[in-house]
Amino acid sequence: MQLDPVMLFFLLGLGAGLMRAQMRLPQAVYELLTVILLLSIGLKGGVELAEVDLLQVLPRLLGVAFMGVVLGLLAFGLLRLSRGLPRADAASIAAHYGSVSVGTYAVAVAFLNTVGVDYEAYAPAFVVVLEVPAILLGIILIRGLRPAAGWSSVMHEVFLGKGVVLLLGGLLIGVLAGPERLAPMEPLFFDAFKGILALFLLEMGLVAASQAGAIRRHGLFLLGFALLFPLLGATVGGLFAWMLGLSLGGALLLAVLGASASYIAAPAAMRLSVPEANPGLSLTASLAVTFPFNVIVGVPLYYGVLTLVYPLAGGV
Amino acid sequence: MQLDPVMLFFLLGLGAGLMRAQMRLPQAVYELLTVILLLSIGLKGGVELAEVDLLQVLPRLLGVAFMGVVLGLLAFGLLRLSRGLPRADAASIAAHYGSVSVGTYAVAVAFLNTVGVDYEAYAPAFVVVLEVPAILLGIILIRGLRPAAGWSSVMHEVFLGKGVVLLLGGLLIGVLAGPERLAPMEPLFFDAFKGILALFLLEMGLVAASQAGAIRRHGLFLLGFALLFPLLGATVGGLFAWMLGLSLGGALLLAVLGASASYIAAPAAMRLSVPEANPGLSLTASLAVTFPFNVIVGVPLYYGVLTLVYPLAGGV
Amino acid sequence: MQLDPVMLFFLLGLGAGLMRAQMRLPQAVYELLTVILLLSIGLKGGVELAEVDLLQVLPRLLGVAFMGVVLGLLAFGLLRLSRGLPRADAASIAAHYGSVSVGTYAVAVAFLNTVGVDYEAYAPAFVVVLEVPAILLGIILIRGLRPAAGWSSVMHEVFLGKGVVLLLGGLLIGVLAGPERLAPMEPLFFDAFKGILALFLLEMGLVAASQAGAIRRHGLFLLGFALLFPLLGATVGGLFAWMLGLSLGGALLLAVLGASASYIAAPAAMRLSVPEANPGLSLTASLAVTFPFNVIVGVPLYYGVLTLVYPLAGGV
Amino acid sequence: MKRMMLTVITEQALERQLVACVRDAGARGYTITEARGEGKRGLRSADFEQGGNIRLEVICEEPVARSISRVLHDRYFTDFAMVLFLQEVEVLRPDKF
Amino acid sequence: MKRMMLTVITEQALERQLVACVRDAGARGYTITEARGEGKRGLRSADFEQGGNIRLEVICEEPVARSISRVLHDRYFTDFAMVLFLQEVEVLRPDKF
Amino acid sequence: MKRMMLTVITEQALERQLVACVRDAGARGYTITEARGEGKRGLRSADFEQGGNIRLEVICEEPVARSISRVLHDRYFTDFAMVLFLQEVEVLRPDKF
Numbered sequence A, B, C: 001m002q003l004d005p006v007m008l009f010f011l012l013g014l015g016a017g018l019m020r021a022q023m024r025l026p027q028a029v030y031e032l033l034t035v036i037l038l039l040s041i042g043l044k045g046g047v048e049l050a051e052v053d054l055l056q057v058l059p060r061l062l063g064v065a066f067m068g069v070v071l072g073l074l075a076f077g078l079l080r081l082s083r084g085l086p087r088a089d090a091a092s093i094a095a096h097y098g099s100v101s102v103g104t105y106a107v108a109v110a111f112l113n114t115v116g117v118d119y120e121a122y123a124p125a126f127v128v129v130l131e132v133p134a135i136l137l138g139i140i141l142i143r144g145l146r147p148a149a150g151w152s153s154v155m156h157e158v159f160l161g162k163g164v165v166l167l168l169g170g171l172l173i174g175v176l177a178g179p180e181r182l183a184p185m186e187p188l189f190f191d192a193f194k195g196i197l198a199l200f201l202l203e204m205g206l207v208a209a210s211q212a213g214a215i216r217r218h219g220l221f222l223l224g225f226a227l228l229f230p231l232l233g234a235t236v237g238g239l240f241a242w243m244l245g246l247s248l249g250g251a252l253l254l255a256v257l258g259a260s261a262s263y264i265a266a267p268a269a270m271r272l273s274v275p276e277a278n279p280g281l282s283l284t285a286s287l288a289v290t291f292p293f294n295v296i297v298g299v300p301l302y303y304g305v306l307t308l309v310y311p312l313a314g315g316v
Numbered sequence D, E, F: 001m002k003r004m005m006l007t008v009i010t011e012q013a014l015e016r017q018l019v020a021c022v023r024d025a026g027a028r029g030y031t032i033t034e035a036r037g038e039g040k041r042g043l044r045s046a047d048f049e050q051g052g053n054i055r056l057e058v059i060c061e062e063p064v065a066r067s068i069s070r071v072l073h074d075r076y077f078t079d080f081a082m083v084l085f086l087q088e089v090e091v092l093r094p095d096k097f
């Protein structure tokens, strides 16, 4: 199977970064691209959410949120098998892997567009409800009910990160405005989506490359976890999709979300609530290993497996 | 009446800001969005200005410039009614409210597009001629003919701010190039306009929220002025539109310009020429009260009133 | 002949800069625009390169690379005629003028689109192969085979600058993905191209203006060189195009590349390898004189001459 | 007149807490610049989400500076990247600090 | 060898005037970094149009530093957010300053 | 406890080499802020490609500071824009530097 062109941009960034090319996309550009991506995804979901029966959606969202907790616990359990890894680090990494990566989700959406497979219109809401639960779990595993910086500031960090705010905001605006009144915004938020995703992935490639040196320092166990947990996460995602009766497209998205690890919400929240955890560990695993793996290998792999297995299991 | 979707982006930014969400649009992004908006507005005006009889336009521009002085004097007079407010502050606030806000103008243009009402093609020139007069008035009211930093540097600040330069530059390029030769630039400057305006308003919402705390500190008088003067300014704008024989769409734009307060040209110019004025007062009033009021309530309100009154008065 | 609208944006920036207008496009914006331009050019070339016979292209690319060395030597020879100019400065300026300016190339492409003249699809590869040779020549002229910072770091600087990496990366992605799979990226990389070029030229105008003061300081000889060498460079470019059998459009592009001077790759590389050369000299000549000259006068001039001469000489 | 200048170089994530701590100790102001660097806890640059370092300066009377130092030391040195140093400076209007 | 380093933290809007003042006083150079902060005149951050603060450093002989201080104090302290302090520094090439 | 703080203001292009030199001399860390300024080699601002200045600070023991100064002086003063100065600072945990 050929690579989708957006993944080529990621490879370009990765290659350039590994060769230490004289190139940078300033942080301001990264922020701009992230904001547009988050809003685009939210708006697209919101526009179509208007036509969906909320009573059908809500139980599924609850199920997906529960999946976040399951993933976090699985990750924590596996990580505790390593003697050397302090408990705080295990909890922090588990929080990252139970939560999700919006960039990976966007790649999966682009992939589904390319292969021409539909998915549930409200899938962006999955991203929202998956962002938070595993992070709270990670904090509770270490702090019990007393995080280092106090619950109010932790809640603030968790629920008011730009991921949740912009996705949710985009969803709301999409619902309130509807497709016709959003039409004049399509050129920026919908038509340019794939180009902006390409630039974003170029930057993510550079970032992943800059973290690559840290992989060796953190040892084989972390590398193995960051490569293998996505397979488990994708499986769990696929199972939940099947139990919740999602379409094939929706199942791919949920599998990808299960496989992906957070690099926006989780790092900031864990730094403040469980400061004794080494932020380098989780960020290296998530950015330098899992993100590239999912973008290059994972998305087409999960799709390939799902097309074989999902219809057999009676999934739509 | 439903809110236009661009206003929803402003509300999203405002809400996120008030809840202190972990989100920022870096200053570089703000600059980029501002530059594109100013150029878009200028280019659009210029393209159509090419087909207009300049002899008809010039007297109207003079009339509009005069309106800027009238608004500045009105504002100064009203502010002097407050015993507590130093004369320098009254002059500075008057300069802000006699001048205009390009962001508010852009919202009104988007509104007219949504409701499908035409307006004079050369309306962007109104923005240009309204930017400067009230600022000069504000300086003269305090310094007489001797501003703190010397006239040459004040003139420089006033006439060579990015507002005037980019609007005027856009107008000129539009006139010189004409619609056909500008066609390849439409995707960025015209098609993406509303999306870029949406991002700009998201940022303005965050900015307004960051100023909100200052409202209380500055007292009720300022709050009242910032909420009521727009009504007066819109009325004056509507009257001038009627006297100058503008269309309904043109009247809305002039009303909105009358109601709006500067936050680009005026703050910089007043800081250097009347430094004893407290820049916090005028900026808070303009950004945290008047801008939100106009964007959310004002534009549809002025339009509603004008559709009732303007035809009666014989306006086109 | 009328000016193409993109050049009007350059003039606007230049004028605003010379009048010291209160306007700036932050460096982050400059980086973003540059990245998009480089990728656009590369992608466009790559998409069409897929259909071209590589055996036909390769010898031409070799010829073009050789042209870079010829231009560098010509420039160095001419500059050595000035008694006052140290040898290191002559070599550094020669490196800049033997290498190329991507911004100037983009203006020429926009020009060809406007006048509706075709050119070889693989022209972006000319930019890539012209970037490096003259820089290496300039270093060798001074350091022999021992540049100040060691060859490995010089090679790194030269071959891994963003120009080469993004052009080459874009070409590769274009070839690998092909036109259909790149279609969803057209809105950002192709449709918005001219608008983004306009913003880039606005910024280049501001930059050129900020360098203008330095012209006087550096004397008439440099000014003369920066104005006249482009004519020689364009002639050499035209001759090589004729020898390599390029079309009229291709000939214009090669002439413009010959006439243009680097301001991305060369300055960084020369600063590290020949630090005793004054970076102000080459940058002022390249940015404040040659770039404006080519954008405003050069491109249409070379095109005018080529349309007269090229068919006579049997060029296509 | 002499005052103390305390400089703290630390993770961006701590900004709010640092500012609160400076206020609580009674300092009248502070200045922040963005920074990046390297130390015991590795390279810290401002790319991407992580945020780099901030460099916070507080001019105040010596006891205030020492009390801020102590609090920061106790609360943050174990878990966060942080460097802290003191200098004497001459100020023009000592009543401001 | 010893020289004085004068540091001024003030509003971005004053940059041109500050640089002119430094030149007039005879200093041979200066360095500027972007900053934000809080003081008597409230919070000053670099968002949006207002511009934040700048932090200007001038290394020069003591009399030059004192003369710049005096001029800035007289001209700007009443109306602008400004903090100013002096330190002794050891330089390698005293003739440069 | 007292340590030396060495500050170097120079061209952005030298960053990698400077950091290498600081490491080689045995310093345990450094901090960089972006800067612009003016000196003998003219105006240096961070616009466009040229890159502006960086301001590098190293806290270390005096001999290390002096050795870095010497190396930088010998290697870069002739051809590059560079200013360099030393100050004494009081640190809390001298073993870190």
Ligand SMILES: Nc1ncnc2c1ncn2[C@@H]1O[C@H](COP(=O)(O)O)[C@@H](O)[C@H]1O
Residues within 6 Å of the ligand: D009, D010, D035, D036, D037, D038, D039, D040, D041, D042, D043, D044, D053, D080, D081, D082, D083, F027, F028, F029, F030, F031, F032, F057, F058, F059, F060, F096, F097
């Ligand atoms: N010796 C040093 N000199 C100057 N800055 C330092 C030094 N050591 C550490 N820093 C700065 O302080 C931050 C935190 O240091 P650390 O806690 O040692 O990781 C680093 O990221 C550097 O910016």
Ligand SMILES: Nc1ncnc2c1ncn2[C@@H]1O[C@H](COP(=O)(O)O)[C@@H](O)[C@H]1O
Residues within 6 Å of the ligand: D027, D028, D029, D030, D031, D032, D057, D058, D059, D060, D096, D097, E009, E010, E035, E036, E037, E038, E039, E040, E041, E042, E043, E044, E053, E080, E081, E082, E083
């Ligand atoms: N005590 C202080 N320590 C460090 N910086 C200060 C202090 N007070 C004020 N500043 C800085 O100087 C600027 C102007 O101060 P002020 O004039 O007091 O508003 C503030 O915005 C801060 O950046």
Ligand SMILES: Nc1ncnc2c1ncn2[C@@H]1O[C@H](COP(=O)(O)O)[C@@H](O)[C@H]1O
Residues within 6 Å of the ligand: E027, E028, E029, E030, E031, E032, E057, E058, E059, E060, E096, E097, F009, F010, F035, F036, F037, F038, F039, F040, F041, F042, F043, F044, F053, F080, F081, F082, F083
């Ligand atoms: N007297 C000075 N005080 C503070 N900074 C200076 C001074 N002279 C030079 N600089 C800074 O050091 C850089 C290099 O100086 P120079 O080598 O003199 O061009 C300048 O760009 C300024 O940022």
Ligand code: NA
Residues within 6 Å of the ligand: A071, A096, A097, A098, A099, A100, A101, A233, A257, A258, A259, A260, A261, A262
């Ligand atoms: Na996950």
Ligand code: NA
Residues within 6 Å of the ligand: B071, B096, B097, B098, B099, B100, B101, B233, B257, B258, B259, B260, B261, B262
């Ligand atoms: Na107004």
Ligand code: NA
Residues within 6 Å of the ligand: C071, C096, C097, C098, C099, C100, C101, C233, C257, C258, C259, C260, C261, C262
């Ligand atoms: Na050339």
